Amino acid sequence: MAFLDPQGDTIATVVEHHDGEVRVREAPAVRVPVAEAVAALARARRDETAHPAARFWGAASLVALQLVARGRILPGVTAGEHDSWRAGPFDEADARRIRELADAMPAAARALPVDADLRLAEAEGHVRAFLDAVADAMPRSPGAVRATGTSAFAAAKPVKVPRLRTWAAEVSAGLDSGVRLSLRLETGDPARAEFRAVAQLHSLADPSLVVDAADLWEGRDPGFGGRARIDATIAIRGAARAWPRLDRLLDSAVPDELVLSDADVEDLLAGAADRLAAAGVEVHWPRSLVQGLSARAVLGERDPAPSDMPSFLGGAHLTRFDWQVALGGERLTAAEMDQLAEAHRPVVRLRDQWVLVTPDVARKARQRELKPLTGLDALGAALTGTVEVDGEQVAVEPSDWLRELRDRLAEPEDIGPPPGLAATLRDYQLQGLRWLARMTSLGLGGCLADDMGLGKTITLIALHLHLSQQGQEQHGPDQHGKEQHGKEQHSQGQEGQGQEGQERHGPGPTLVVCPASLLGNWEREIGRFAPGVPVRRFHGAGRALADEGFVLTTYGTMRLDAERVAEHPWGLLVADEAQHVKNPISGTAKALREIPAAARVALTGTPVENNLSELWAILDWTTPGLLGPLARFRSRWAKPVESGDQATAERLARLVGPFLLRRRKSDPGIAPELPPKTETDRPVALTTEQAGLYEAVVREILGQIESAQGMARRGLIVKLLTGLKQICNHPAQYLHEATPRLPGRSGKLELLDELVDTIVAEDGAVLVFTQYVTMARLLDKHLAGRGVGTQLLHGGTPVARREEMVQRFQDGDVPVFLLSLKAAGTGLNLTRADHVIHYDRWWNPAVEDQATDRAHRIGQTRPVQVHRLIAEGTIEDRIAQMLDAKRSLADAVLAAGEGAFTELTDAELAALVELR
Numbered sequence: 001m002a003f004l005d006p007q008g009d010t011i012a013t014v015v016e017h018h019d020g021e022v023r024v025r026e027a028p029a030v031r032v033p034v035a036e037a038v039a040a041l042a043r044a045r046r047d048e049t050a051h052p053a054a055r056f057w058g059a060a061s062l063v064a065l066q067l068v069a070r071g072r073i074l075p076g077v078t079a080g081e082h083d084s085w086r087a088g089p090f091d092e093a094d095a096r097r098i099r100e101l102a103d104a105m106p107a108a109a110r111a112l113p114v115d116a117d118l119r120l121a122e123a124e125g126h127v128r129a130f131l132d133a134v135a136d137a138m139p140r141s142p143g144a145v146r147a148t149g150t151s152a153f154a155a156a157k158p159v160k161v162p163r164l165r166t167w168a169a170e171v172s173a174g175l176d177s178g179v180r181l182s183l184r185l186e187t188g189d190p191a192r193a194e195f196r197a198v199a200q201l202h203s204l205a206d207p208s209l210v211v212d213a214a215d216l217w218e219g220r221d222p223g224f225g226g227r228a229r230i231d232a233t234i235a236i237r238g239a240a241r242a243w244p245r246l247d248r249l250l251d252s253a254v255p256d257e258l259v260l261s262d263a264d265v266e267d268l269l270a271g272a273a274d275r276l277a278a279a280g281v282e283v284h285w286p287r288s289l290v291q292g293l294s295a296r297a298v299l300g301e302r303d304p305a306p307s308d309m310p311s312f313l314g315g316a317h318l319t320r321f322d323w324q325v326a327l328g329g330e331r332l333t334a335a336e337m338d339q340l341a342e343a344h345r346p347v348v349r350l351r352d353q354w355v356l357v358t359p360d361v362a363r364k365a366r367q368r369e370l371k372p373l374t375g376l377d378a379l380g381a382a383l384t385g386t387v388e389v390d391g392e393q394v395a396v397e398p399s400d401w402l403r404e405l406r407d408r409l410a411e412p413e414d415i416g417p418p419p420g421l422a423a424t425l426r427d428y429q430l431q432g433l434r435w436l437a438r439m440t441s442l443g444l445g446g447c448l449a450d451d452m453g454l455g456k457t458i459t460l461i462a463l464h465l466h467l468s469q470q471g472q473e474q475h476g477p478d479q480h481g482k483e484q485h486g487k488e489q490h491s492q493g494q495e496g497q498g499q500e501g502q503e504r505h506g507p508g509p510t511l512v513v514c515p516a517s518l519l520g521n522w523e524r525e526i527g528r529f530a531p532g533v534p535v536r537r538f539h540g541a542g543r544a545l546a547d548e549g550f551v552l553t554t555y556g557t558m559r560l561d562a563e564r565v566a567e568h569p570w571g572l573l574v575a576d577e578a579q580h581v582k583n584p585i586s587g588t589a590k591a592l593r594e595i596p597a598a599a600r601v602a603l604t605g606t607p608v609e610n611n612l613s614e615l616w617a618i619l620d621w622t623t624p625g626l627l628g629p630l631a632r633f634r635s636r637w638a639k640p641v642e643s644g645d646q647a648t649a650e651r652l653a654r655l656v657g658p659f660l661l662r663r664r665k666s667d668p669g670i671a672p673e674l675p676p677k678t679e680t681d682r683p684v685a686l687t688t689e690q691a692g693l694y695e696a697v698v699r700e701i702l703g704q705i706e707s708a709q710g711m712a713r714r715g716l717i718v719k720l721l722t723g724l725k726q727i728c729n730h731p732a733q734y735l736h737e738a739t740p741r742l743p744g745r746s747g748k749l750e751l752l753d754e755l756v757d758t759i760v761a762e763d764g765a766v767l768v769f770t771q772y773v774t775m776a777r778l779l780d781k782h783l784a785g786r787g788v789g790t791q792l793l794h795g796g797t798p799v800a801r802r803e804e805m806v807q808r809f810q811d812g813d814v815p816v817f818l819l820s821l822k823a824a825g826t827g828l829n830l831t832r833a834d835h836v837i838h839y840d841r842w843w844n845p846a847v848e849d850q851a852t853d854r855a856h857r858i859g860q861t862r863p864v865q866v867h868r869l870i871a872e873g874t875i876e877d878r879i880a881q882m883l884d885a886k887r888s889l890a891d892a893v894l895a896a897g898e899g900a901f902t903e904l905t906d907a908e909l910a911a912l913v914e915l916r
Helices: 034-044 052-069 092-103 123-137 142-148 162-175 213-217 228-242 244-250 262-278 309-316 334-342 359-366 375-384 400-409 427-441 456-475 516-529 555-560 562-566 587-593 612-622 630-642 646-659 688-706 710-729 731-735 747-761 773-785 799-810 845-852 875-887 897-903 906-913
Strands: 002-004 010-018 021-031 073-077 083-087 179-187 195-203 210-212 257-260 282-284 293-299 318-327 347-350 353-356 369-374 386-389 392-398 446-448 489-492 497-500 510-514 535-538 550-554 572-576 600-603 677-684 766-770 790-793 816-820 835-838 864-871
Touching: 002 010, 034 052, 034 123, 052 083, 052 092, 052 123, 073 162, 083 123, 092 123, 179 228, 195 213, 195 228, 210 213, 213 228, 228 244, 228 262, 244 257, 244 262, 257 262, 262 282, 262 359, 293 359, 293 375, 293 386, 309 375, 318 334, 318 359, 318 375, 334 347, 334 359, 369 375, 375 386, 375 392, 375 400, 375 646, 392 400, 400 427, 427 446, 427 456, 446 456, 446 612, 456 510, 456 516, 456 572, 456 600, 510 516, 510 555, 516 535, 516 550, 516 799, 550 555, 555 562, 555 587, 587 612, 600 612, 612 630, 612 646, 630 646, 677 747, 688 710, 688 731, 710 731, 710 875, 731 773, 747 766, 747 773, 747 835, 747 864, 766 773, 766 845, 773 790, 773 816, 790 799, 835 845, 845 864, 864 875
Parallel strands: 179 282, 293 392, 446 600, 510 550, 510 572, 535 550, 572 600, 677 864, 766 816, 766 835, 790 816, 835 864
Antiparallel strands: 002 021, 010 021, 073 083, 179 195, 195 210, 195 257, 293 318, 318 369, 347 353, 386 392, 489 497
16 A cells, blocks of 8 residues: 655655546555555544544455455465465445445545546445455464465465465355355145255346245246356355255255255254354245244242251252253243154144244153252352253253342341440441351351451451341350251362361350460450350460350361361351462361361462462352362363353352352442552662672573473572572572671662651551562661661561561550561551552462551551552562563452463563563
């Protein structure tokens, strides 16, 4: 294409209008290959400032691209014997659109030579030539050459292919013929089901022209032209590719009609008609036959509503599952279903009319009883509207009582704050209590996944008081804590567990399993909000269980004493910071699953940190069997959702929604009293020493990675990423120096000093998070040497010492609290801090958010400033960009940390880590 350009190296003839006169002038222009021009023209289509010619060809580009996208291109061989593509075949709508486009062509859009009378070139031919040029350019690429193994019709430069002229003509004739085929099915006596398929032909030039093949062969073909028989034969041959039965038409002297057997009709009903339609061949069924039969799965319709819902959902009863056939939306009676099942022909007499029966509907009528479902599976089907049958998802219609059960999950218990609660619940906390009360009353578990700091602890304390009150009303006050529970029965599939025979909730103690750092917080909160309720720590030497109130233990102690804990009767089992058991095959997760309880509740601010299997691990513990075995969950839900299947994601949301309550601080009306939080990325430059170390490590380990494979390669990549992050922190951390000199060697450390000095001068307090305990110790030593009051909490800090440190910081005794991200990123209340510094970046923004929420939570009265230190031009810079993108995918699937980078190619890895 030619574009007018004062710097152009070619000359174009331009026709212009001046004061009513038409003038012709020559102007410099630049020639641009069509493939390169299409993108610019497409943008110009909607640009009001663009030249009318550019806007017109932009519209033509859109038409051309749509034709290519639909596969409307045909191979050809030019007069010079070169390979070429052209646009086509065109249906009636395509032809009409091209004519309309040509009629709208402005005069200035044509830069072809004009005749002496200044008559413009014919527009439609010009448009079609452009469409052909785009069609020829788009399929040609190096990828097409690699895929086909040939350069003909694939390489950017034309290839001489004289041997393909006949082939291209045959292909184009078949696809771009002037006729379209359809099949008209006729029958005499429906009871005998004698069908004939009559071939009829439609003119593409004039769709109103339709003729039977028999008439066409006898010469009664008004308006079809001399090629009609050839085109018809080619069209039939093309249709036979979709339904090979049509090959028999071509064996006849006149391909006019075909006698069909019952098997042929069943084949058409079973999908051959759909394949023909996809190939452009419509099948017209006789009007005397009805096609209104449909089958749908119905669930629980023949079962009475369960009188004991917790027992039903616990797996004690099965729900019947059947196929139900309807005609025109009206269900068939049992006798009609039997009649349909006994019919062995594609036509059956129902309700005074002949009805076509597809093989699929006939099979479902004969095998109407399907495998019954457990109570949880039935509830899951009612929630999602689908159920898996023979490996396929089918729509399901639940019975009235199942719909009522589904709706009950959305209706929280109508209860108020329980007696004995020494606090006023916020509205959303009361809603959380009512939701938990509803779930436990049905024998179901749940995951309370509110943001950190919104009061999950007080909500659980209120639930304990509510359940204790219920137990006292049912069993009498002198029975409190004496109800014995049988050990929970587990039904195990290949993976995962179910809960069967689970007992009703009665009075009994509540067991809280949490990280060691939260024991003190739980004890203080219970004493504050439920005074008088017994609390016992099952931790340390001489530990003992209790028969009432709360028992608090850690995940480590629970795992060590799993058998002892499992033998004790529990009314409520709570897993706080439940992401600690996100790995279902870990010893901790397995031990937790073995503890029976009348109800289970998981508390976590991040139900999904890395992948959807973590969500499965939590919900399969709270409500075993809900999501099925892990392998099936991965194939049915996780893989489609992680691949972007929106429909599957919506079904999964409907399934897990009732079992997971998620509220955020940013939600309207949740925590309006919380002060604002400001997050700032703080870029810092590497020092000369850091830059030299960084580039040396990149060169050395990338060289090793190039010659490594498998696990060795993955290990080297993790080593590279870890080393680079340590260099970005401080050279002393990477070099493992025993007595390091710290000042002047790290850009991050210099910025940290500036921030801390400002914060302390303003009487503020700051949390400094790092994922490396070694780096935290270096910072502790450095700040202490500068006279800054600090304290350091990490995974090895004893529980009693942790609680003392939290209290010291909250009392204002030290302004800087250094914390390792894993050990202190959850559970702690550190509202004295009004600044949070992330010295290095974690791979998951949700984990960083949890750490920030140690300060930005209920009880905070000052605005919180969050500072993220990022080494410029390094891997940290690129990771920061990725994390910013992930942050918008709240509660969606996140990348799997460093492991995600182990699968990068050498080139991708080099681009990620290079120093810029």
